[in-house]
Amino acid sequence: MFDKKTVFVIGAGGSKEFNLPVGLQLRDIISEKLNILYSDGVTLSNGDKAIDNALRKFCAESAPADEYGRLIEASWAVRDGVKQAVSIDSYLDTHRDNQRIVTCGKLAILSSIIEAEKKSSLFVETDYKPQYPFKRLSPFDEVRGTWLDFFFQRLSDGVSRENVGSIFENVSIVTFNYDRTIEHYLFLSLQNYFRIDAEEAADVMKGLRIVHPYGLIAPLQWMDKSKGLPYGSYGHKNLLDLVQNIQTYTESVRDPSLLKSAHDEFGRAVNIVFLGFAFHKQNMELLRTRMQNRPLRVFSSSFGVSSADCKQIQSDLRAQFSRPPEHVQFYMGNQLKCCDVFTEFGRGMMS
Incomplete structure (x- = not known):
């Protein structure tokens, strides 16, 4: 379980580990x-x-x-x-x-x-009812060693079955992806690990603060029984019915409630973890906010990023958060994939 307020910022690379195209x-x-x-x-x-x-x-x-x-x-x-x-x-x-x-x-x-x-490696055919027990081999072996696998290990460590409702207490997620992979995985994992039913897992998931600045294709069925779609399915909907769920950068900027949700999470953060995030200018602008005046630790994957660009990203982030260099500590090893952030910096992330 995370002891300090930690915000995970997920980019397209965060879905690549589960065979989604980027x-x-x-x-x-x-x-x-x-x-x-x-x-x-x-x-x-x-x-x-x-x-x-x-x-x-x-x-x-x-x-x-x-x-x-x-x-x-x-x-x-x-x-x-x-x-x-x-x-x-x-x-x-x-x-x-x-x-x-x-x-x-x-x-x-x-x-x-x-x-x-x-x-994706997380798709489970369940007659449109994605809940435990599965009708085929569970997907957890398929995603072993991915960042979500390590993330859930850190989340669940030290949490008893009786206290599962507090598992997301110090964690929030800002994801720039349209897919529902994070929600889907955590929903299934809660059932499998803590041996709880779908209804209780859905209730626990309400405690996770997760923001999609560009929207998501549709809520999952357990998130919204009337508007939800199964993971990996159109259900009975025409694509036109879902268009309003997707937002462009300009549309996100015009949505003050959406931006406030993301900024609030950053304002409370002690740790910020970037996974699969390309640090595009538009996405960074959406996250621009004034942080509280306290030390901040930033962890980041860096796969495909040169050493020179890693240094530039660090400089850009200090300016982004309006913090002096001594107030921001970076953990950004060269060429780290999303899962490597947990194996390289996992202990420090939790301390």
Whole structure:
């Protein structure tokens, strides 16, 4: 169990350990999904059928006769442009004033993430009821040695079955990912480790403060029985029904309640742990806040980051948090993956 207030900031690399696509791979998937083509004018020969169905539903509800063609042109614009972007989020922010491009991009994000969840190492086929006992081998062997595995070990250490309700007392999470992998894993882990049922696990999960600045594809079923979707499934929904759940950078900035939630967590932190976070300028701006005047420890993964960039990131973070150098202690070894942060700095993180 964590004794000090600790905020985990999760970027795309935090989902990669569970076989979800990130970076170039995600951009390629999105590009291919939006390459919507009809070979004979009638039969869909390329692109994502669920996205095409969503576009047709939108046009059927309240759009002018030529709207479908305009949306297809927008989907092709994303198809061609996203491969040059730092991320799909960055591309959509660039075109924030083009609602067709933003809508097509969001539909592609939704489709990509839902499919990725189903292919992830944490997917469990449970007849749309993700709870213990599982109907096949549990996923925990599949994710052994990942950061979530180490995270749960630290969380649960010293917590008795009777006190499980306090397990998230000093922990909060700010994740820039749209997927529900963290919530899904912790929900299953609470049931498996503490031998509690799904209802009690869902109640314990209410104690976890978790913020998605860009939204999430949908709540899980145990989070919201009416609007929830199973992990890795569309359920019975059309993608168009989920578009409002995804936010661009600009939309997040306009949501003061969302920003306040993230800033409040940072303001209370003694430890901040960045995992799989690329420190993109836009994401850092969302986290800008004035920290309380006390020493701060920052732990971070750094896989694929050069030594020179590690030093620059440290300088940027001191400025970001408006703290003098002597007030911020960094633990940022070169080329560390998310799981390595726990094996390298785990003891210090808990002290």
